[in-house]
Amino acid sequence: MYRRIGAPLLVLTLAATSPLLSMSAAVAGPNAPTNACGETGFDPSASAGGGPAPVGNIDIRYPWPQLVPVPLPDPPQDQTRVPQAPLPADPCADPCPDLTDTAPDEPAPESDGSSFGSEGSSGSSFGSTPGSSGSSVPRFSIRPDPEPIPIPIPGPAQPLPPAPDPQSPPVEPAPVAPAPAAATVDFTSLVAQLTGPGSINRTDKRWQVNGTDLGIMWESKPGEVAIAFGDTFGKDWAPPGANGTDWRSNVVGHSTDRNLADGLTIDSMVQDSRCHAAEVLGSRKIKNWETTTIPTSGFALGDRQYMSYMSVRRWSVVPGMWYTNYGGIAYSDDDGQTWSKDPHARWENIFGLNNFQVASMVPAGEHVYLFGTPNGRMGTVAVARVPKAQVLNKTAYQYWVDGQWTPVGEAWPTPILHDTAAELSVRYDETRDLWQMSYLDTLAGAIVLRQASSPQGSWTEGVPVVRSADYPALYGGFIHPWSTEHDLYFTMSEWDSYNVYLMRATLK
Numbered sequence: 001m002y003r004r005i006g007a008p009l010l011v012l013t014l015a016a017t018s019p020l021l022s023m024s025a026a027v028a029g030p031n032a033p034t035n036a037c038g039e040t041g042f043d044p045s046a047s048a049g050g051g052p053a054p055v056g057n058i059d060i061r062y063p064w065p066q067l068v069p070v071p072l073p074d075p076p077q078d079q080t081r082v083p084q085a086p087l088p089a090d091p092c093a094d095p096c097p098d099l100t101d102t103a104p105d106e107p108a109p110e111s112d113g114s115s116f117g118s119e120g121s122s123g124s125s126f127g128s129t130p131g132s133s134g135s136s137v138p139r140f141s142i143r144p145d146p147e148p149i150p151i152p153i154p155g156p157a158q159p160l161p162p163a164p165d166p167q168s169p170p171v172e173p174a175p176v177a178p179a180p181a182a183a184t185v186d187f188t189s190l191v192a193q194l195t196g197p198g199s200i201n202r203t204d205k206r207w208q209v210n211g212t213d214l215g216i217m218w219e220s221k222p223g224e225v226a227i228a229f230g231d232t233f234g235k236d237w238a239p240p241g242a243n244g245t246d247w248r249s250n251v252v253g254h255s256t257d258r259n260l261a262d263g264l265t266i267d268s269m270v271q272d273s274r275c276h277a278a279e280v281l282g283s284r285k286i287k288n289w290e291t292t293t294i295p296t297s298g299f300a301l302g303d304r305q306y307m308s309y310m311s312v313r314r315w316s317v318v319p320g321m322w323y324t325n326y327g328g329i330a331y332s333d334d335d336g337q338t339w340s341k342d343p344h345a346r347w348e349n350i351f352g353l354n355n356f357q358v359a360s361m362v363p364a365g366e367h368v369y370l371f372g373t374p375n376g377r378m379g380t381v382a383v384a385r386v387p388k389a390q391v392l393n394k395t396a397y398q399y400w401v402d403g404q405w406t407p408v409g410e411a412w413p414t415p416i417l418h419d420t421a422a423e424l425s426v427r428y429d430e431t432r433d434l435w436q437m438s439y440l441d442t443l444a445g446a447i448v449l450r451q452a453s454s455p456q457g458s459w460t461e462g463v464p465v466v467r468s469a470d471y472p473a474l475y476g477g478f479i480h481p482w483s484t485e486h487d488l489y490f491t492m493s494e495w496d497s498y499n500v501y502l503m504r505a506t507l508k
Contacts, residue, residue: 033193037092041198042497061145068148071155096275150289164393177453182460184508192263196499207269207277211237215491215500218298228295240496248279249292297360308359321376327357355382360424377422382413425478438477447477465505
């Protein structure tokens with residue numbers, strides 16, 4: 001997705017996603033991870049920003065209306081797929097040096113101040129030209145700032161599948177349960193950098209994933225975990241933030257790694273060409289229409305996988321906000337290689353108030369539970385449920401309203417907690433009959449953990465598992481499904497380095 005942050009006329013090069021102001025570009029830093037090949041990654045900690053804050057690049061832009069024709073309906077998804085060849089036996093060997101290596105005389109890419117950002121790109125920080133951390137001389141530029149005005153036009157007709165048969169679910173009682181004991185966090189540590197240059201997975205060399213975020217995980221089949229990333233950029237990406245021409249709105253990988261104490265190994269990624277991760281959910285990439293499509297959760301029922309996602313209309317100039325068209329569900333019947341957006345399983349964002357725009361979906365018992373927030377980072381959490389056999393039938397959903405499951409509560413669901421929450425990740429621990437919810441608490445400046453005995457609560461107070469005071473540009477916080485009672489593993493994104501890290505919180 002594409003997003004610039006700043007005033008209409010004078011725009012500083014701004015890039016951060018934490019609720020606090022980040023004042024540094026991504027640098028090695030004293031705590032920068034190093035992989036087995038001796039390649040140094042990015043240090044997301046507060047210690048990486050030592051020394052004087054760099055002076056922001058100053059881009060003076062003037063608005064430039066731009067009419068953009070938008071053929072309707074949407075074109076079909078590109079389902080070109082190329083099987084992944086076996087990775088080299090030597091983990092430090094590059095499988096596609098002809099595609100990923102930079103020639104010695106080839107200059108490093110330089111950011112032009114534009115920001116492609118996913119849901120994380122909603123903060124602001126002053127960033128100098130990449131590599132110039134600490135510089136006292138800003139870079140100036142004057143240029144037009146296109147503001148697209150989408151114009152719908154007829155396009156090639158696309159057949160739509162028939163809508164599912166309407167359902168009439170009953171109203172059923174759903175009282176809250178007493179809250180369990182709150183989690184006690186002993187300590188939290190950074191385990192490994194999972195993506196980008198210097199990562200343990202060397203995703204830049206293997207799949208041209210140089211910059212990305214999120215890292216949403218679910219058990220795609222026994223012994224395998226799928227991991228979905230947000231907006232992804234290739235060889236010409238450069239920190240800080242999200243930028244580059246090889247832009248894919250989302251990519252998906254798979255892992256069978258059970259030993260998370262030393263990181264999460266990505267075995268493969270869905271590819272559309274040799275050593276190139278595919279965009280699995282297409283987007284129009286037109287600001288003010290559909291800027292991007294971002295995964296928000298995933299789960300599997302039998303051989304079918306489901307992925308919730310949000311269609312982002314545009315990013316806001318207000319930190320922590322963005323505007324969606326709708327929240328939707330896609331599905332895959334071939335182990336996540338190709339995905340189809342269901343045109344009927346959508347929650348339209350009427351007046352920007354719908355609670356099910358940024359969703360986390362979790363199967364438990366006979367139902368799949370849909371936890372959701374409005375677009376942006378300032379909404380509360382609501383919950384709905386649907387029988388497992390009816391996931392794609394929106395008329396079969398029941399919404400939790402005042403202690404009842406009701407089919408008519410989409411417009412006014414009762415919040416299950418009263419804090420603002422962003423980037424939900426919900427897990428059901430069947431062995432303990434315990435619900436866990438992780439999210440970014442913008443006001444607290446932390447990723448927090450709550451627990452409950454039922455999906456509608458009562459939920460415990462949020463316990464911080466990692467704070468922006470330690471990782472100033474953090475966001476995300478997506479729980480690994482193989483976490484245990486004492487070890488909570490989750491992915492954390494960091495805006496300056498625009499990559500994903502595996503974190504471990506030890507719980508008492």
